[in-house]
Amino acid sequence: MIAEADVRLARLHPDGPDEMGRELAEGPRAVAETLAAADRLAPELHELRRGAKRIALVGTGASVAMALAAEPWFRAAAAATGGTLVIVREASTAVLGAPDGEAFRPGDLAIVISASGTSPETLAAARLARASGARVLAITAGAASPLAAAAHVVLHTPCGEEGGAATKSELAALAALAAAAGAIPTDWDTAQELRRDLERIVADPLPAVAVGRLLADVRCAWVVGFGTAAGIAQAAALLLQEKALIPAVTSTPSEFRHGPIEAIAPGDAVVAVELDTPNGHRSAYLGRLATELAGLGVPFAVVGGTGAPAVVGPGAAIGVVAPPGPAAALEATLRLQQVARCAAHARGTYRDGFRILRSIVVSAGDIFGD
Numbered sequence: 001m002i003a004e005a006d007v008r009l010a011r012l013h014p015d016g017p018d019e020m021g022r023e024l025a026e027g028p029r030a031v032a033e034t035l036a037a038a039d040r041l042a043p044e045l046h047e048l049r050r051g052a053k054r055i056a057l058v059g060t061g062a063s064v065a066m067a068l069a070a071e072p073w074f075r076a077a078a079a080a081t082g083g084t085l086v087i088v089r090e091a092s093t094a095v096l097g098a099p100d101g102e103a104f105r106p107g108d109l110a111i112v113i114s115a116s117g118t119s120p121e122t123l124a125a126a127r128l129a130r131a132s133g134a135r136v137l138a139i140t141a142g143a144a145s146p147l148a149a150a151a152h153v154v155l156h157t158p159c160g161e162e163g164g165a166a167t168k169s170e171l172a173a174l175a176a177l178a179a180a181a182g183a184i185p186t187d188w189d190t191a192q193e194l195r196r197d198l199e200r201i202v203a204d205p206l207p208a209v210a211v212g213r214l215l216a217d218v219r220c221a222w223v224v225g226f227g228t229a230a231g232i233a234q235a236a237a238l239l240l241q242e243k244a245l246i247p248a249v250t251s252t253p254s255e256f257r258h259g260p261i262e263a264i265a266p267g268d269a270v271v272a273v274e275l276d277t278p279n280g281h282r283s284a285y286l287g288r289l290a291t292e293l294a295g296l297g298v299p300f301a302v303v304g305g306t307g308a309p310a311v312v313g314p315g316a317a318i319g320v321v322a323p324p325g326p327a328a329a330l331e332a333t334l335r336l337q338q339v340a341r342c343a344a345h346a347r348g349t350y351r352d353g354f355r356i357l358r359s360i361v362v363s364a365g366d367i368f369g370d
Contacts, residue, residue, distance in 0.1 A: 012205075012209075012341075012342065012345050018341075018345075018350065018352060019163050019164045019352040019353070020164050020165065020167060020243060020337075020341050020344075020350070020352075021341065023162055023163070023164060023167045023168050024167050024168070024202060024334070024337055024338065024341065025202050026159065026160065026168045027159075027167060027168040027171040027172075027198060027202070027334060027337075028171075028194075028195045028196075028198035028199045028202060029195065030157065030158065030159035030160070030168045030169070030171060030172040030175075031171050031172060031175045031191070031194060031195060031198060031330060032191040032192060032194065032195035033158045033159075033172075034155075034156075034157045034158065034159075034172040034175045034176050034179070035175055035179060035184070035186045035190070035191035035194070036186070036188070036191055037155060037156045037157070037158065037176075038155060038175075038176060038179030038180070038186045039179075039186035039187060039188075039191075041153065041155060042179075042186060044153055045137075045153075045155070045179065045180050045182075046182070048109050048135060048137055048153060048180075049077065049084075049109065049180070049181070049182065050081065051109075051135075052084055052107065052108065052109035052135070053084065053085075053105070053107035053108065054084060054085045054086075054087065054105065054107065054108045054109070055074055055078070055084055055085070055086045055087070055108070055109045055111065056086075056087050056088075056089050056094075056103075056104060056108055056109070056110045056111070056129070056134070057070065057071060057074065057086070057087070057088045057089070057111050057113070057177070058088075058089045058090075058091050058094060058110055058111065058112045058113065058122065058125050058126070058129070059090070059091055059112065059113035059114060059122055060090055060091040060092060060114075060119060060121050060122055061119075061166070061238065062115075062165075062166035062169075062170045062173075062235050062238055063091075063113035063114055063115070063119075063122065063166075063173060064088065064090050064091070064113075064234075065170075065231045065232075065234040065235035065238065066113060066170060066173045066174045066177060066231060066235065067088045067111075067113060067177065067231065068088055068230055068231030068234060069174060069177075069228050069229075069230070069231025069232050069235070069329055069333075070174065070177035070178060070181060070183075070228075070231070071086060071088055071231070072227050072228050072276070073177070073178060073181040073182075073183035073228075073326065074086040074177075074180075074181045076181075076183070077181050077182050077183065089103060089125065091112075091119070091121040091122040091124070091125040092121040092124075092125075094125045094128065094129075095121065095124045095125050095128055102132075103125070103128060103129070103132070104128060104129040104132035104133075104134045105132060105133065105134065106132065106133030106134065107133070107134070108129065108132070108133075108134035108135070109134065109135050109137060110125075110126065110129035110130075110134045110135070110136045110137070111137045111139060111177070111180060112125060112126040112129065112136060112137070112138050112139070112147065112151065113138075113139045113140070113173050113176075113177070114138075114139075114140050114142075114145075114147050115140065115141045115142070115157070115159070115162060115166060115169035115170075115172075115173065116140070116141065116142050116145065117138065117140040117141070117142025117145025117146060117147035117148055118142065118145055118146055118147070119147075122147065123146050123147050123150065124369065126138065126147055126150040126151060127150050130150060130151075130152075135152050135153075136150060136151040136152050136153075137151060137152070137153045137154075137155060137180065138150070138151035138153070138154045138155065139155045139157060139173055139176045139177065139180070140154065140155075140156070140157060141156070141157045141158065141159050141160070141162075141169055141172065143156045143158075155176050155179070155180065157169065157172035157173055157175075157176050158172075159171075159172045163352060163353055164243070164352055164353055165238070165239055165242045165243050165340075166235075166238075166239075167239075167337045170235060170333060170337070171198075171330055171333060171334060174326070174329060174330055174333060175326070175330060178326035178329075183325065183326050184325070184326040184327070194327055194330070197321075197322065197327070197331070198330065198331070198334055201331060201334050201335065201338075202334070205338045205342070207318045207319070207335065208318060208335055208336075208338035208339045208341075208342050209342050210316040211271070211301045211303070211316045211317075211318060211339045211342070211343075212338070212339045212340070212341070212342025212343040212345075212346055213342065213343075213346050214269055214299055214301055214314075214315065214316050215240065215244065215246060215269055215271075215301070215339065215343040216244075216342075216343050216346035216347040217267070217347070218246060218267055218268055218269045218299075219247070219265060219267040219268055220246070220247045220248070220249065220264075220265075220267075220268045221237070221240050221246050221247070221248040221249075221268070221269055221270075221271060222248075222249050222250075222251075222256060222260065222264065222268065222269070222270045222271070223236050223237045223240070223248055223249070223250045223270075223271045223273070224250065224251055224252060224253045224255075224256050224270065224271070224272050224273070224289075225250075225252065225253070225272065225273035225274065225275070226252055226253065226254075226274070226276065226282060227275070227276040228275050228276055228329050229273035229274055229275045229276065229304070229332070230250075230252055232273050232275065232329060232332050232333055232336065233250045233271070233273045234250045235333060235336070236248075236250075236271065236273070236333075236336040236337075236339070236340065237249065237250040239336070239337060239340035240340050240343060242340075243340050243341065243343075243344040243349070243350060244340055244343040244344040244347050244349055244350075245344075245347070245349040246343065246347070253272065253285060253286060253289050254285070256270075256289075257289060257292075261292075264296065264298055266297065266298075268298055269298065269299040269300070269301065269315075270289075270293055270298060270299070270300050270301070271300075271301045271302075271303065271339075272286060272289070272290075272300070272301070272302050272303070272304070272308070272309065273302075273303045273304060273332060273336070274286060274302065274303075274304030274305070274307055274308040274309070275304055275305065275320065275324060275328050275329055275332055276307075276324050277307075277324045278306050278307030278324075279307065282307065283307045283308075283309065286308070286309040287309040287310070289309070290302075290309045290310065290311065290312045290313075291312050293312075293313065294312040294313030294314075297313070297314070298313075298314075299313075299314040299315045299316075300312065300313065300314070300315035301315050301316050301317065301318075302315070302316075302317045302318070303317075303318045303320065303332050303335055303336060303339075304318075304319075304320055304332070305319065305320035305321070305322070305323070305324065305328055306324075308320075318332075318335050318339075320332050320335070
């Protein structure tokens with residue numbers, strides 16, 4: 001098994017020939033072009049954010065994971081301008097069962113994310129938001145999609161067609177959310193510098209190989225993170241499930257220690273993502289977790305920058321070079337996409353496209369009125 005996995009990884013090219021590799025290689029361009037689109041909309045984005053009584057970030061799947069990653073940036077912007085409430089809504093929950101009974105209100109800004117612009121749940125949420133009197137900002141690659149038609153303003157993420165799991169569209173959506181939050185400059189020079197940084201990561205997948213190889217044989221992967229990293233961890237878990245067919249569970253490190261750790265078993269592994277500004281208590285907490293896992297003999301992988309815990313015992317690490325903020329989040333997201341691709345190839349489960357997911361997503365359209 002080990003020899004077969006290593007042989008498969010040795011044949012793996014940074015940018016192909018598989019579909020996921022090709023789409024990963026297109027991610028840096030998609031980020032730069034998304035920031036250019038955001039720069040053209042900068043006055044409108046500022047006015048939408050300034051005029052909102054409440055901001056709701058809405059999506060499903062990888063899109064809601066990116067919303068969770070971006071939520072702290074919106075909160076920081078809101079705190080600086082009077083404390084606008086920021087919430088994250090999973091699209092189907094907003095439509096089928098918002099616990100507060102009012103998913104959207106007049107005066108809300110609903111930022112609705114869908115790469116295709118055709119996700120039934122997300123489209124229904126956008127229409128509900130508009131009917132409720134909210135302003136709707138669509139973040140989508142489908143400039144002529146039903147979601148774009150339902151929105152007041154469209155921030156186009158020109159990533160092109162995507163045949164497999166969300167990779168380049170995920171990066172573009174995260175860049176768009178950072179721009180919508182006012183958390184990243186959108187000028188040409190900044191966009192091109194970020195593109196070059198991400199292209200260097202695409203060209204050097206070696207740091208991801210060790211973590212991907214570590215995950216190839218696991219029974220279950222547990223992916224944890226605080227703050228921005230929580231959303232990045234959720235996106236990583238989705239990719240491990242979709243492409244490597246690895247059962248993956250995501251939570252904060254605290255949630256993991258308060259219960260799920262009882263279910264950990266030999267053959268599992270834990271991946272921690274740490275991206276936000278270093279904090280002594282958080283770093284100590286993550287370090288404690290690393291030591292506990294070493295005592296259990298559970299491999300531990302870390303993706304992060306300054307403040308990320310050291311690997312204690314079996315495991316591997318991927319450093320994030322960019323300082324805390326959107327650039328670091330984009331870098332970590334790309335690295336974790338590479339990890340999922342490596343794990344899928346090493347495990348022998350990689351396939352282009354999906355076996356059932358696309359048909360299942362489309363089949364829900366009639367439930368939501370399409």
